[in-house]
Amino acid sequence: MTFNHLGEIDDYKELPNDEKASEWSNSKEQYLLNETNGSTHVVVNLNSVEEYATYFEDVFPKALAIVKELSERNCITITTKIKAPIEKVWNYWNEPEHITQWCAASDDWHTPKAVNNCLTGGQFTNTMAAKDGSFSFDFSGTYTAVKPNELLAYTLEDGRIVRIIFVPVKDQLQIIETFEAETQNPMEMQQSGWQNILDNFKKYVENH
Structure with missing residues (x-):
C-alpha cells in the first residue's frame, strides 16, 4: 500500500x-x-520533511506495536488530544487525588477511591461506583511498563492488556489508549465507555 x-x-x-x-x-x-x-512482516517506508523526521522515528514504532496488539488480540483503540503540557497530563492521569475527579464513564458514576503505585511491577486499584450506592467494583491491575511522560502498560486482573501512549503533536498532546476487550459486553459498548472516561479526563485537564 502506498499513500x-x-x-x-x-x-x-x-x-x-x-x-x-x-x-x-x-x-x-x-x-x-x-x-x-x-x-x-510489516515494513514501513516514509519520506518525511526533515522537521518531522525525529517525530516519525519515535511515533511509528509505537503505532506498529499497537497494530501488532490489535492484530493478535481482540483489542480496541481510543484516542483524544489535550491542550496541556505533558507533565500536567501525566500527573493528572496518575495521581489518585486527580483520578477520583475524572475517572467515570457517565454522570451517575464516580471513583471515590484510587490507589496507584505507578512503576513497573506496581499495582493500582480504582474503586468505581454508582453514585446512588447500588453497585461498585474495583478496577485493578499490575504495570508491565512505565516510561514517565511517554508510556503506560498494564495487565488487568483477568489477564487483559492495556497500553497508553502519550504523543506530543504540535501544541497538543495526543493520548492513544489500546485495551483488550472482554467477552461479556458488546465491543461498541466497551469502546463507548472507555472513550467517555478519556473524554472526561480531557475536560478535567483542560479546565483545571
Whole structure:
C-alpha cells in the first residue's frame, strides 16, 4: 500500500494548503506486508520533511506495536488530544487525588477511591461506583511498563492488556489508549465507555 501526502488534517479538519502544507506534497508513505508461515512482516517506508523526521522515528514504532496488539488480540483503540503540557497530563492521569475527579464513564458514576503505585511491577486499584450506592467494583491491575511522560502498560486482573501512549503533536498532546476487550459486553459498548472516561479526563485537564 502506498499513500501520497496531499495536505494536512488537524482535529479531523482539512487545513488550508499553504506553503507549509505543500512541503508534504511529494512525500509518500509505503506499507509492505509479507506473510510467512502464518505470520505477517510489516515494513514501513516514509519520506518525511526533515522537521518531522525525529517525530516519525519515535511515533511509528509505537503505532506498529499497537497494530501488532490489535492484530493478535481482540483489542480496541481510543484516542483524544489535550491542550496541556505533558507533565500536567501525566500527573493528572496518575495521581489518585486527580483520578477520583475524572475517572467515570457517565454522570451517575464516580471513583471515590484510587490507589496507584505507578512503576513497573506496581499495582493500582480504582474503586468505581454508582453514585446512588447500588453497585461498585474495583478496577485493578499490575504495570508491565512505565516510561514517565511517554508510556503506560498494564495487565488487568483477568489477564487483559492495556497500553497508553502519550504523543506530543504540535501544541497538543495526543493520548492513544489500546485495551483488550472482554467477552461479556458488546465491543461498541466497551469502546463507548472507555472513550467517555478519556473524554472526561480531557475536560478535567483542560479546565483545571
